[in-house]
Amino acid sequence: MPHVSPSVEKALDTLSDVRKGKLDLSWMNSNPTGWGVRATPRDERGLGLEDINLVGQYGAVPDHGSIYGSMAPRGSEIPDDMPSLGCYDINDKSLVWAENVAHLYDEAVARQWSSARDIPWDELRPQRDDLEKAMCQVCTNLAEIEFVAGDMPAKWLHRINHDFHEVKLFLASQIFDEARHMEVFRKRALANGGGLLRSSPDSEELLRVILEAPNFTTASALMHILGEGFVLTLFRNGEMFALSAVEKKIFRLCMQDEARHVAYGTMHLKYFLEKHPEREPEIHDILQRGEEATFSLNQTQDTVEARAILAGGGLEHIDEGFAKLGYLFKKQIHEYLHRLKMAGIDRTSRLAIPLELPI
Amino acid sequence: MTWYPSKEFFEELRTRVNADPDLFRRLGTVDMTLVVKIDYDDSSDCFEIVFSGYRCTGVRHLASVADAAKGSIVVSGPYSGWREMIENIAANGHADLGHTLNTLTLLDTPLRIEADNQLDADLFYRYQQNLQEFFDGAGRSEPVAESATVH
Numbered sequence: 001m002p003h004v005s006p007s008v009e010k011a012l013d014t015l016s017d018v019r020k021g022k023l024d025l026s027w028m029n030s031n032p033t034g035w036g037v038r039a040t041p042r043d044e045r046g047l048g049l050e051d052i053n054l055v056g057q058y059g060a061v062p063d064h065g066s067i068y069g070s071m072a073p074r075g076s077e078i079p080d081d082m083p084s085l086g087c088y089d090i091n092d093k094s095l096v097w098a099e100n101v102a103h104l105y106d107e108a109v110a111r112q113w114s115s116a117r118d119i120p121w122d123e124l125r126p127q128r129d130d131l132e133k134a135m136c137q138v139c140t141n142l143a144e145i146e147f148v149a150g151d152m153p154a155k156w157l158h159r160i161n162h163d164f165h166e167v168k169l170f171l172a173s174q175i176f177d178e179a180r181h182m183e184v185f186r187k188r189a190l191a192n193g194g195g196l197l198r199s200s201p202d203s204e205e206l207l208r209v210i211l212e213a214p215n216f217t218t219a220s221a222l223m224h225i226l227g228e229g230f231v232l233t234l235f236r237n238g239e240m241f242a243l244s245a246v247e248k249k250i251f252r253l254c255m256q257d258e259a260r261h262v263a264y265g266t267m268h269l270k271y272f273l274e275k276h277p278e279r280e281p282e283i284h285d286i287l288q289r290g291e292e293a294t295f296s297l298n299q300t301q302d303t304v305e306a307r308a309i310l311a312g313g314g315l316e317h318i319d320e321g322f323a324k325l326g327y328l329f330k331k332q333i334h335e336y337l338h339r340l341k342m343a344g345i346d347r348t349s350r351l352a353i354p355l356e357l358p359i
Numbered sequence: 360m361t362w363y364p365s366k367e368f369f370e371e372l373r374t375r376v377n378a379d380p381d382l383f384r385r386l387g388t389v390d391m392t393l394v395v396k397i398d399y400d401d402s403s404d405c406f407e408i409v410f411s412g413y414r415c416t417g418v419r420h421l422a423s424v425a426d427a428a429k430g431s432i433v434v435s436g437p438y439s440g441w442r443e444m445i446e447n448i449a450a451n452g453h454a455d456l457g458h459t460l461n462t463l464t465l466l467d468t469p470l471r472i473e474a475d476n477q478l479d480a481d482l483f484y485r486y487q488q489n490l491q492e493f494f495d496g497a498g499r500s501e502p503v504a505e506s507a508t509v510h
Contacts, residue, residue, distance in 0.1 A: 045388050045412040111387030240462045248459060252487050260484035324371055327466055331455060338477035
């Protein structure tokens with residue numbers, strides 16, 4: 001036999017012992033207090049994360065994650081010689097948790113859709129030049145910004161302790177949601193005789209603020225509550241001003257996903273501030289920066305003109321479109337402030353951007 | 360088609376959406392209570408519609424919106440607005456571009472959304488396609504029940 005490493009030699013010895021009948025089987029008696037459970041589905045929706053969290057000790061989420069720093073599943077028996085993987089440094093539940101996160105994950109899994117199959121692409125029809133260009137510019141903008149909500153969770157995901165697997169699973173579902181958003185807007189831009197139009201330096205600035213946020217909670221506040229809250233209204237905007245059943249469906253399905261993400265972010269911030277009220281100033285600081293960057297992004301000429309053309313129903317009605325956008329901006333701010341209030345933080349008197357647009 | 364709001368009407372929509380097991384299963388689970396509040400000149404009619412999992416599980420005719428379950432999302436508007444939406448759906452088989460739930464509520468006219476807090480209000484967006492399919496049930500070919508009460 002060619003030379004093998006000690007670990008391979010050990011594995012071969014173990015295999016040899018097993019083949020000779022020298023069985024160990026001590027694993028069968030491991031974790032005695034965790035044995036004998038039977039999780040059952042609550043109804044026809046099947047067996048969810050919420051259901052398995054009801055059995056035994058498996059749903060108990062510790063305030064501090066396992067010190068072993070491994071991927072051992074919560075509730076399993078962990079041998080003393082378990083090695084640490086050296087990457088899990090977000091070990092405090094309050095830094096990632098939301099009381100609704102298991103429910104949101106179950107909902108995410110049930111509500112996945114396909115941009116290939118579930119959008120009635122065959123119902124696309126040629127549009128007036130100004131309208132098609134406006135729709136393609138909006139889709140260009142959205143394809144640009146959507147995947148920050150994939151990159152941001154991905155940046156923090158591998159650092160989160162595995163005892164908070166509900167959070168990790170939810171963030172993984174969000175990454176896939178945002179992949180779908182990026183692809184569907186790219187597809188729409190390329191599917192009706194138009195194409196992608198102009199990318200936005202102002203968009204990149206907001207994306208930078210999100211990606212460079214110093215910790216997961218500030219990144220989440222920026223992205224889930226501020227960024228995705230605003231984008232949720234943009235999606236509602238898009239559904240209303242859709243040119244056909246195709247865009248109606250795209251924006252309606254995207255708004256569902258986005259609202260789910262906003263719900264996580266709002267409740268995570270709530271949980272965080274309940275545990276760490278002394279860190280409220282940190283949240284105010286990051287939201288100040290985010291508000292400024294979001295406002296700039298939303299009011300860039302390319303973005304606002306394209307949206308106003310769609311809102312008005314054509315270039316000749318752009319003024320009417322601006323008026324509608326003004327109303328929607330007030331609504332965006334109102335909803336943002338109310339989500340923050342739910343999370344336990346009041347920015348009404350500290351907002352870094354106007355409550356209304358001068359249009 | 361002239362529409363008169365009634366518990367029977369919403370029960371029929373419930374029957375239609377539950378009769379297609381694949382419809383909500385394809386879209387995903389819903390957990391929310393919607394209250395349809397129809398405003399007349401000097402009164403209102405309220406209907407509570409409960410969704411859980413893959414089904415619409417119940418319809419109630421409420422004496423007032425105060426009787427709605429905690430956490431309900433109220434969509435309110437004048438009778439004319441609701442009638443126009445339902446008649447549009449009945450005529451087209453589904454809401455056309457100008458009559459989807461989102462379109463009619465986004466600018467807070469003719470319909471508007473109200474909830475105890477923003478997280479509850481956001482449920483209206485989280486389950487938007489399911490809600491639209493529910494109301495689009497009025498566009499399916501079977502007759503829809505009419506109320507004995509004419510407004």
